[in-house]
Amino acid sequence: MNNQSKVKNQIRLIVFFILFSFTNKTISQEPVKVFILAGQSNMQGHGEIEKGEKGNLKWVVKNKDSYKHLVNDDGTWKKRNDVNIYATDKFNVVKTGKLTVGYGAFPTTIGPELEFGNIIGDHFKNKVLLIKTTWGGKSLAVDFCPPSAVSTSGYHEIPAKAKDTGYYYVQMLSTIYKVLDSLHKHVPDYKGEGYEIAGFGWHQGWNDRVNKKANAAYQSNLIHLIKDVRRDLSSPNLPFVIASTGMKGWNDKDPRALSLMNAQLAVANHTEFNGNVAAIDTRDFWRDIENSPSKQVYHWNRNAESYLLVGRAIAKNMLSIIELNTSKNIHQKIRPVPAYNSDYLTPTPPMGWNSWNAFEKDIDEKKIKEIADVMVSSGMRDAGYKYLVLDDAWMASERNKKGELVADSIKFPNGMKAVGDYIHSKGLKYGIYQCRGYLTCQKLPGSFEHEQIDMNSFAKWGVDYIKLDACYAAKNNRLSSEDFAIYHEAILNTNRPMVLSISDFGNGAWAWGGKNYGELWRTSGDIYPRIGSVYHCAETSGGNGTIHPAFNGLWQFAGPDSWNDPDMLQVGNLNTTDEDKVHFSLWSILAAPLMAGNDLRSMSKDVKDILLAPEVIAINQDPRGHQGYRVFNKDSIEIYNKPLSDGTTAVLILNKGQNKTDIIVKWNQIGLKGPQMVRDLWLQKDLGIYHGAFTGKNLGKHEHLLLKIGTKGQQLVEGPLPIPEENYTVTKSGTTYLSDLYYMLKNGGAPKKDKTYNGKTIKIKGKKYKKGLGVKSNSQLMYKLDGKANRFKAVVSLDKDAPKNTAGQFKVMVEDKFGGRVIYDSGKIKKGASKIEIDIDxxxxxxxxxxxxxxxxxxxxxDARVIKNNE
Incomplete structure (x- = not known):
């Protein structure tokens, strides 16, 4: 591992580890119980800790025995080791740590969280995390307005700023997911046990009293809020407890105050909620001004006991719902989360959706919002599709006066941060496109000479994933490795973890160390909605499309944070369901990133079933991270093998030919022996136990079987041995002929070893050469010298089989064509011209x-050769 790679692993802030192995092992510890407390200023908390003569927390604890549990024997405030909290105060300052006093609107106040957390912590043996998302002075009619209250399709436009309809609803959900994505930061002793969202507490209402229209719509809006929160958190039976606003206690006779409180209490009886929603009448918690720290008639007179009572009531009602649900066998799902001790941003291939294949440059805010919504409603997000990536053409044609990228104001009128906030509010990751050239492929501003500025902008917008293209990069006069080192450093400088997807048309990132700079890299040119294009792109990763056949694909360069990317999925864009399925199977067995590229809004059930196939996705996401490799390839019949983490192996048998045929996979091809269970992963069905081999019968054109073979828990199936370095790089002193090395990259036809391209003896001007490479234009061959050679020597000439009156040109370049570093150029030479001898440093x-x-x-x-320590 080089220094760049070490720095990369040391500085990353958020890291991922897949907790659910496919060995059916149970989690050894109880999952973290996550409770969300949301609302406005009363949930934020204005209960004074010490200020005032009566009613502050210190006074309450001193005068009432029921609150003695809040202090230690020496009178100091207790901190709970088993309950942690994330909260923001009145000034949007984040506070996180062990539950104690001071998590209110000010460091000197408390809210309902204190007593709520103590009761919940006493009840569960699990670790508990409270996430408090609160903003004062907000209404349910505007600020917290849930999307379904606006229309059946959600918000008319993405909320971008305070007072936009739904802005704080989006911020609330975004905050929740941000905390859950970095759980190890907020639960310091978290050890990978997973979490469950166990309940949601809501305390809000004053501003909906003030506005007559908002007051009238409150009950409907609150019903929509509960439904939308449950949908966006994928928790259809999430316990939801509402604490009424309280106002001025039982003395409040204002009609709108009574209307609002009655609406809050009535919501619990809404027929759809089926006992999973409770409402608390908080008017008993009011304390007179004479017994309170403040003379104000709002914020519960800043009385600490009022806030303790609200928190206690929310907790007790929450536990009642949980107990009722348990009796009905209703449980919240346990979810995998980032693990604190992993070194990887992408321990398995990233999954998501990219806009290009469906829309190309025709993207806008409305489409992206709708795609985000469908990624949730379709089940894609929960199946693992986390990244929503905006491809080219999101930006304006010019940078602003500071040199920063800005959104196309017609397509994205609310800006790119608002887009990211909305994506995050759906529990998705935000991906964006840029190009390392001075222009993008759509001739919009590229990042060349703006690298740090752009990475800073992306970090500020909350970007999680960057697709970095290479159009016009040849004008940078930088090698690809130099270019991506700059971007890697720029990303590190932002202190925000962002996945870097290298899109360089398949120009050898696996060879020159793309893993030191990014997490995935293209192995192919662009994919098109044709099965032939799909097969070609698969070949670049899984066959000899880009690398010497001896490697049997690029599998030995794959693994966590090192994914070969044969481009985005065209599932849903191909001609038939069979083509869609074989495409998905190929990408899954090749451990390729699964970035959907169809219009999710209009996908058929067949397409949806393919994209959501759980056992097929599990092959792609297997935590062992072994890329599949080909074990048979003859007469349009292919068999791939992918050893898995549970002792079984995945096998793809595929007929690319025209005629129906039987395909036999033998156990000795895939590292097994003896009787083995065979399971069809598309049918999700065991096919039985087979001895020595399995036959896929009567498979037609593009038909295939994706199988899981073996017994769970047995010794891991071994993959092939990696190619030794001496076979593809300079390791010895003296002369090394390139024809004796495996090339690391080829574009165009494969060269002929020690022969002309047409298989004849190499002969130039009457002299025969035993060593050399015969090529056909246009050909590019990358060889790894590993810094160990001094000279390159060769004799070049057009072959005598070249057509008459033709010309060719020989160049030797450093690394790749993007760098433009030509260290030898023959110029155009014609057939019959004199031989040219090359001898360069x-x-x-x-x-x-x-x-x-x-x-x-x-x-x-x-005679193409390199010399280590001159001859």
């Missing part, structure tokens, strides 16, 4: 690229 170079161009012409790199 390559000292210190890690890679060289042999480039031969022309129009349907053949050429020879005769």
């Amino acid at each position: 390559v000292k210190g170079l890690d890679f060289i690229l042999l480039d031969f161009s022309g129009k349907k012409v053949f050429g020879n790199w005769a």
Whole structure:
């Protein structure tokens, strides 16, 4: 591991580890119980700790025995080791730590969280986390307005600023997911046991009393809030407790105050809620001004006991609902979470959706909002599709005066941070596109010479994933490794973990160390909605489309944070269901990123079933992270094998041919022996126990089977041995012929070893050469020198089989074409021209690229060799 990679692993802030292994092992510890407390200023908390003569917390504890549990024997405030809290105060300052006093609107106040957390903590043996998302002076009619209260399709536009309808609803959900995504920060002794969202407490209402229209709509809005929160948190039976606003206690006779409190109390009886919602009449908790720290008639007169009583009532009602649900066998699901001790942002291939294949440059705020909504409602988010990535054409044609990127004001009128906030509020990750050239592929502002500015903007907007394209990058005069080192450093400088997806048209990132800079890299050119394109892109990762056949694909370069990316999915855009299924199976067995690219809003049931196939996704997301590899390839029949973490192995058998055929997979091909269970992962059905082999019968064109073979819990199935370095890089002194090394990248046809491209002896001007490479234009070959060679030597000439009156050109470049670093150029030479001898300095170079161009012409790199310690 080089220094860049070490720095990368040391500085990352959020890291992921898949907790549910596929060995059916149970979690050894109880999941963290997460409770959400939300609302406005009364939930924020204005109960004085010491201020005032009566009614402050110190006075209450001193005068009432029922609150002695809040202090230690020496009179100091207790801190609970088993209950942690995340909260923001009146000034939006984040406070997180062990539950104690001081988590109110000010450091000197408390809210309902104090007594709520103590009662909940006493009840459960689990660790408890309270997430308090509160903002004072807000209404349910505007600020917290839930999306379904606006229309059946949600908000008319994405809320971007305070007073936009639904702005604080979005901020509330975004905050919840932000905390859950970094659970280890807020539960310090968290050890990977998972969490469950156990309950939601709501205390709010004053501002809906003031506004007559808001007051009239309150009950309906609150019903919508409960439904939407449950939907967006994927918790259809989430216990929900409402504490009425209280106002001025039983003395409050204002009609709108009574209307609001009656509405809050009535919601619990809404037929759809089925006993999972409770409402508390808090008027008994009012304390007179004479017995309170403050003379104000709002914020419960700042009386600490009022806040303790509200918290206690919410907790007791919450526990009653939980106990009732338990008696009905209703439980909240346990969810996997980031683990505190992992070194990886992407321990398994990232899953999500990208806008390009469905919309190309025709994207806008409305479409992205709708896609985010569907990712939740369709079940995609909960199936693992976390990243929603906006591809090219989101930005304006010019930067602002500070040199910063800005959103296209027509497409995204509310700006890119608002888009990210909305995406986050749905429990999704925010992805965005940029290009390392001076222009993007759609000729909008690229990041060249604005790298840190743009990464800072992305961090400020809350971006989690960056797709970095390479259009116009050849004008940067930087090698790809130099370019991406700059972006990697710029991302680290933001202190925000952002996945870097390298999109360089498949120009060898696996070879030159893309894993030191990003988490995934393209192995292919762009994918198109044709099965032939799908097969071609799969070949770049799983076959010999881009690398020497001896490697059998790029599997040995894959693993956590090191994913070969044959481009986005075209599932839903292909011609048939069979084509969609084989596409998804190929990407799953190849441990490829699963970035959907269809219009989710209009996908058919068949397409949805493919994208959500749980056992197929599990193959892709297997925590062992082993990329599948081909064990058979003949006459359009292919068999792939992917060893799994539970002792079984996944096998794909595929017929690319025209005729129906039987396909046999033998156990000795996939590392097994003896009787083994075979399961069809698409049918989710065991097919039985087989001895030595399994036959897929009568498979037609594009038909396949995706199987899981073996016994769970047995010894891990071994994969093939990686190719030794001496086979593909310079390791010895003296002369190393390139034809004796495996190339790391090829574009164009594969070269012929020690022969002309047409299989003849290499002969130039009457001299025969035993060593060399025969090529056809246009050909590029990358070889790894590993900084260990001094000279490169060769004799080049057009082959005698080249057509008459043709011309070709030989170049030697450093690493790749993007850097534009030509260290040798023959110029255009014609057939019959004199041979050209090359002898150039390559000292210190890690890679060289042999480039031969022309129009349907053949050429020879005769005697191509490198010398370590000159001959």
